[in-house]
Amino acid sequence: MAWTEAVEKLWNMLRDHRPSLYPMEEWDDLHDIRISKLPQEGLDSRALSNAKAVKAGLHLLNESLEASHKLSQELHTPLGSYWHAIMHRMEGDYGNSKYWFRQGGAHPVGDALQAAAKARVQSYAAEAFGSDSLKNRLDKLVSGPSWDPYLFVDIVEQQVTVVQNEQAEELLTELQWVEIKLLVQYSFQQTGGHSLEL
Known part of the structure; x- marks a missing residue:
């Protein structure tokens, strides 16, 4: 094969x-x-x-x-x-x-990842995350001009080590999943492959 x-x-x-x-x-x-x-x-x-x-x-x-x-x-x-x-x-x-x-x-998938993050974060109610600090960081993440991987690291660290909120976990897991999928697709295209179904 x-x-x-x-x-x-x-x-x-x-x-x-x-x-x-x-x-x-x-x-x-x-x-x-x-x-x-x-x-x-x-x-x-x-x-x-x-x-x-x-x-x-x-x-x-x-x-x-x-x-x-x-x-x-x-x-x-x-x-x-x-x-x-x-x-x-x-x-x-x-x-x-x-x-x-x-x-x-900066990575070429950053714009697509930023757009996906914005849509997903906005679908959650402000009180869903159980932490004003976490919500403020998420708002900053999606209001920026491009994807900020450093801020996303900080948000994940805050969730994993401090907040441990179920809805925040769900959202951040979703964003990580999108990030990985976009990068796999990009990597595959660099081998001569075509677009994978996301």
């Missing part, structure tokens, strides 16, 4: 799973095996690098932090830094996450 078809098949198994903000173990061990066996024959060197990025993202959808980390550490590109940053945020190493976001710089 060729790269494109194999990724699409695996994507269809993973795309609806919303990984936790702070996962404790892999969602499905078999998915890790499937990801590691994705065929890469025929991909040129640039596409091979981006194939690692696709795999790193698929591992994050599967909540497999260690496998994703191993791949993102091998990617000395802005895209690799972005995957590295998300992985560290998910493991709760928030300072390290910000470091890797700085290494990656």
Whole structure:
């Protein structure tokens, strides 16, 4: 099975799973095996690098932090830094996450992510989050001109370590899911693949 078809098949198994903000173990061990066996024959060197990025993202959808980390550490590109940053945020190493976001710089999916975040945050009532501070940060996140990954790290840290509000957890998990899906799609397109169904 060729790269494109194999990724699409695996994507269809993973795309609806919303990984936790702070996962404790892999969602499905078999998915890790499937990801590691994705065929890469025929991909040129640039596409091979981006194939690692696709795999790193698929591992994050599967909540497999260690496998994703191993791949993102091998990617000395802005895209690799972005995957590295998300992985560290998910493991709760928030300072390290910000470091890797700085290494990656602004990302092309930022505008789409900002638009998705704005729509989702506005669908919640102001009192839904149980914390004025968290709500104020969310409002700042979606009112900015572009996606602010550093502020999102701060919001996730506040939710995971202090607020622990069920509706905030639901919203932030949704935003993380959108972030990962957009990045997987972008990474896949860099390998020569087409748009994946989000």
